[in-house]
Amino acid sequence: MASSSSVSCSCLYDVFLSFRGDDVRKGFLSHVVKEFKSKGISPFIDNEMERGKSVGPALEKAIRQSRVAIVLLSRNYASSSWCLDELVEIMKCREEDKQRVITIFYQVDPSDVRHQGGDFGKAFEKTCVEKTENVKQAWRQALKEVAGIAGYASSNWESEADLINDLATNIMGVLALTPSHDFHDFVGIEDRVTEMKTMLSLQKKDVKVIGIWGPAGIGKTTAARVLYDQVSPEFQFSTFLENIKGCFKRSFGNDHQLKLRFQEKLLSQIFNQKDIVVRHLGGAPQKLNDQKVLVVLDEVDSWWQLEEVANRAWFGRGSMVIITTEDRKLLKALGLEANQIYKMKFPTTDEALQILCLYAFGQKFPNYDFETLAWEVTELAGNLPLGLRVMGSYLRGMSKKEWIDALPSLRSSLDSEIESTLKLSYNVLSNKEKSLFLHIACFFAGFKVDRVKSILEKSDLNVNHGLQTLAYRSLIYRENGYVEMHSLLQQMGKEIVCRQSVEPRKRQFLTKATEISDFFDENTKLFFFNIPSSVSFVF
Known part of the structure; x- marks a missing residue:
């Protein structure tokens, strides 16, 4: 039996969608797919796969290489032997590989699926004609099992849009259960992020705000990104606005236009829509004040970037704003108290050596006979993560003699990136x-x-x-x-x-x-x- 961890390592898709095309492809399903893609969820859909008499190896592989399977049970789902074979494979994968399965009962009663009753049952009986008893029994068992999985019943929702949005948010939460390895090599970052999450959890305000403060190159953006990735599944909408000071440079006498452009960028990323036009400064609050959103403002360096967007009245109850900056005065001007400002810490000496070694040697310790040299370079970098990364990358692959020859240059001049x-x-x-x-x-x-x-x-x-x-x-x-x-x-x-x-x-x-x-x-x-x-x- 494969473990869940082994499955996650080989997954190519976030979601596998099983559906009866004639019922849902042009309507409900198209909206589901659009919402998934807007939230970065990668679905596998067998629209273009040539359908034969049975589910082939390619489709079996696609099912097993998906982290979540969604079974969209509609009125005519059971009229397709292909769908039923697909369902059998999904339930087998659920049992053997512990794959997560989510059900949607779209205009069909779950009890009709369980017992093959009503119009659903009639369609099923037609499909069973001339099938072997083993095949029919496998189909019945799969339908019974899938009907027993708590899911979404369209009859319980006043709006399909709300159902789809809740489904996408749920999927994002499920996908987040698999640990991300994007920041695996950032030594010590998890401890710092845990401290930030503790600061946020202690806040009782409807909209939580935290400032991450520290010098350039210390890892503020990295920490904010890790925090964002961990908490974003809890929010209906979220965005990470990178390098604000570089993207929104202030031009004298044109603050109004700059603020409008800033709001357009913010709304476009939150709602994943291009060409949003904001004609007045009240435009963004009107769209956001009843939404639970997560916003990261990365590398803020001017008050105008905060005076509008960091106003708590902009956002709905439960929202969160994370700000990274090198200027603590901006955070104080915003009214943040000491327990809302996280002072980014330098790595410890041991952590700094590990960071250098990851970039210089591809591991968290020096190669044989390089320890003294590695410690010296670590000291030259002053434990600054940016310096450790740049110097380590520069020295990677060099011999011991080449390291020694490079040291005078590292001592006397700064790398251009640093x-x-x-x-x-x-x-x-x-x-x-x-x-x-x-x-x-x-x-x-x-x-x-x-x-x-x-x-x-x-x-x-x-x-x-x-x-x-x-x-x-x-x-x-x-x-x-x-x-x-x-x-x-x-x-x-x-x-x-x-x-x-x-x-x-x-x-x-x-x-x-x-x-x-x-x-x-x-x-x-x-x-x-x-x-x-x-x-x-x-x-």
Whole structure:
């Protein structure tokens, strides 16, 4: 007997649909299929399969390679020997492979199916003509069993649309019972998602909201995606709006049009309809305020993206909104309390090594004789998942000597993918905030907060506000009274300064010992009389 886990491993389809085409194909079934596809459910339908005298190996395989079988029992279902043979195979698969079977009694009484009575029974008797007793007995037994499975009776529903929607939601829940392996390699992510779900479960409001906050590259989007995949089957409608800050860039003086476009995108994805037009800002609330929906707003970086869509009045009772951002101030402005904001945690040292090894070696531990090198690269990445992934992928397949040769480059310069991701947060800062960031990256990381304030008190950098802004945007953090910055952000800051000019003396800071030494050598005689006022030194 095959186990349910073995079946799920070989499944090609989400759902197998057994039906009598003449009864339902152009009407009810077409709406079912449309709803399934809109929710990402992959159905197998034997419309184009050549029908012979019996269910062939290809169809038997399709039934067994489907995670759920839906038997759509209509008035003339039993008039087809093909349907009855199909049903026998489905019930056999239910018994042997523990396949989930869902029944729909469409304009037919379940008792007529069980006992082969009424018009259903008459159709069955005609089909039984000239059949062997063994075949007839197998059909009767299959009909008796399938009639005993609790399912959907169309007579109990005022609207077929409601029946179909409930069926699709039910199927999504059933499919979610099979563990997803999409995030199997994301070390430690499940523990973090469990903590987020606990935060949500403690909220008593009709619409639950949680913010996921942390620096670029730490895994906020991944965690939100795992959480989304786990809870989305509970919702009638759901959508994951990715990279909002990249897709909806604000243009001065055109906020209204941007908000309309944002609402159109949101509604199009929630209802899986193209070309939805929103003509006024009340359009989305009108369509959503009586719906239970799940919305993920990924990578939010501006208040306008939240002031409309994160209004709880937009959504129906039981809805949930998940927001990821690098800017904690936005979450506070939204009114979220501390127990509604999840601070994304860095991986532990052991988890960081496992992440690196997955990308470098395809396993959670280093290859023989690579352990010391793997630990060194892990430290260079500062336990940042993005850095671990990029560095691990870069080193994959290299020999030990090639690793050693690559280390100086990894120490001295940032990979372009890492830099472009980290720099997004830097680019939105004001000029004074950027200057303060560079001061900390080049000078003051690891200094006491009071010491930094004291040194820069006579500058025009507005240090108190600037430090708060950098902390909100996850560019620095304060720990035990010290200003700390991630090592990759420090490296980025120093590289920004280096690119200010090819001539070191024209840069804001000198950070490399060789450049400082050269500067002194070239200016020994003039040093005490003519130091450029724009130059600072790091020793």
